[in-house]
Amino acid sequence: MKRKKETKKNLSRRDFIKTTAVGVGATALAGLGAKEAKAIPITEVPRWDREADVVIVGCGASGSVAAIEAYDAGAEVLMLEKTPNFGGAGTLSGGAVYGCATFLQRRAGIEDSPDEMFKYVMAIGGGVSDPNMLRVWCENCGALVDWLASLGVQFTGPNYSGEELLYANIAKPAPRGHSTVGRGQALLQVLESQVDLRGIEYLTETPASELIVRSGAATEVVGVRSKTKGLYIKARTGVVLAAGGYATDAAALKKYTMFSLPLLVNPMMKGFTADDGDGIAMAQDVGCDFYGIDTMAPRVLVLVGYPTPGYAYYVGFSVGGVIWVNEAGQRFMDEKTFYGKAPFVLKTQTNAHAFQIFDQAAIAGGGAKVGPFSNDLSKELAIGSIKTAATIRALASVIGVNADNLDATVSTWNTNAAQGKDPQFGRTLVAPINTPPFYAADVRNYAGYNYGGVRITPDCRVVKALGSVIHRLYAAGSTTGGVLGQVHPGAGTMISKAMTFGRIAGQNAALEAPWS
Template structure:
């Protein structure tokens, strides 16, 4: 069995792993990054949005006023105490520097502000309200500010984000070993993690490595939209691993960082921890199978928040749809429609069985058709076309459209009357409200269910419990496991209670950098109580 010895080993080469590698290398460590496939993970298939504020250069360019305290006041409501007040404050106060750090590593941003509320902007805009900052209740707690910093690139720009970070990693001379499947951690007699054992294809035939690479690529996209295709391609990739993989033992002088993503692709884990979240689109790659979490647990790590899965039921674009009302089968309102899509999805699943319909009138439909293309990315436009064609029923009256859709007419009529009378019962701000007085009416089915025309993306938020100062994995007794760190969606972090767009990638940067620098400077280089991030 072959062996390697380095200072820091990182399992997973997505945004968190890349940021950890950069910081560890800059701290003087010899770093080796492992990835089961060819790198990128869920970061590549993401929208490339980083949640940041407090007065970033992009906010200033757009004329936006924001402060770290305002950002903290807002995120305190969203995160619900999942991390300490001190950690959340540190995240907010370092937010501007995080964007500057990313830019210094080649990641481009721009302060072109989106003038309408959307779940993801068109290629004309790269700064937007990516959460519930302007929704009812939140705007009363903290002054709203757009904090969704989208990487400047066409389409969903997660691929550009990762490519720039990967280039920065390689520029530092960090070795990256792709097609290496981490099987187990090595632990000494005192319980300290000393390395990792992997199966690698580095000595496999060239054709086998190429086939494995292409299978993984197409399993990510378009496989993400066609689960059966993803599963079939993943099985073939796994077969190549079993046939040609060779065991490699890697020793880590200072630490191992687990940054292998979440577990949304592991249907057994989803059924075990969040059985109500089985009708969504697994947002990630087939490597998001919980393997990083499993490695940490086998080494004695504790977990938390595994039941927390973010389910996205976006109502916009088009922005006009925010003027409708979202109702359940009884016709009752579900939530303030201006809330972020993950909050809408969570409420629908938790309290309404995942079922919901959006009531709009002819004025809203006409506006949606007029603005839908200009406000959308291509995939959003296709979803809008589906909703306006196959996803809706129409009726000359509210009563008629309710009966056609299978929604209780009396309940829907009462909801409409309360909405028109105001103030809005769910707290939706007046700027988003519409009179709903132009028949015919439409009820658009936005239920959470397997649906290629209007999928509901989902990702897991929980993971290994870590020390919030160092990123070290903690055991059930609360003590840190020597030599073991975790970051990104393998770990509990800023977004592990409630997700808004950009918060996961921002946490990947935040936690990845934290784990990278602390692992590199371990073994008595720093005082045990000194916080280095």
């Protein structure tokens, strides 16, 4: 029975969120939307082991806020989490939350608007975002930041977290990155505490495996099965899929990704393997459509094979004596290129592969200055993640590149660096690479997170391949697609998108009339 809300009356969809009409569009990948359904018909359900108004699959950022909003709208909520812990991939994030027209911007005297954010994100993404979905995010992400602060999240900023200044001819720049004190772990701890405060139940190590449907004039989702736990769970008003994306699953990457060259499974999420596409698969089992399912946000990785590999785009930010060379031993980019674009430049090189070249002077202040390295590099050298040699020519031999080319590349770099310039690519932070020994580390692309996924409407209803909605089924977060384009707009956009639509999904799932 639906829980009576005690603190404030239910909001209508119109009150809760500003939305626009959604277009149907074509299926992202032919054939994927036509997968034979494996959902469980209600006629095959032997019993209901548990029930709630709203059942949420996933206890990450989008699932957490969906649960809070559903509860605050008067619903009884049950959350299912496949891992042993609450928080999901959001605990591994930097904790930045992207937003416009926020209280922190206003406090700092910064003028910003959803329109300017919309123009920027659409432009940097190559114009492929669903404009209706992007508009909803832009109009609601500022309220998200304010709401999180009201729950107890501590922010600093705002700051520029993307390439807003480079798109000033298209959109008025504004700093939209709001950094959480304590990073993603602190953010999710606040959300977990709010879930606990409300007495919302969540079952860990309880993976959802199939949706339960009843058929009639339209497909209707009425519950969830957890096969490993043997549970049939009734959802009286709706199910929210907030199960993350597919960045940690090699099979899903091969199936979905647009990259012709292999992407490494996301090693930054080592030990967190829940982003395996299972929420997407469950939606596919009931005939969902996709939006940009093949669109992956790649990242550049240094220290391939290292137990705790690091983001190469951070490397050398505090020192100048670091360059990247391709397999021919030649520079090919400004190594300080925005991290959302660097992977696409790397992809143009042979085998999408480069080497990071630096010297002893670069690590004199400790390994952290040029990467996530130990101060003396002993650990990295021992396992072969970093190669070393006494001369540049000898280093070329060790890593298998043309010695004449690498020697010429470094010599040219040193000549220009001595004059404080980089005429080839215009880098401003430069320093010679001339203090032996010299070092090289692998640089490759890996799967950061997927931009594409299940197609949803602006109120987060899952859309079928032919354009109608799947009743009582909602989705949010990296399970879904349509908002972001081909290039990452800036730090904090993924989790902002996830939580913005998580709030919408939870609220609207709670507003459904119970089925009978």
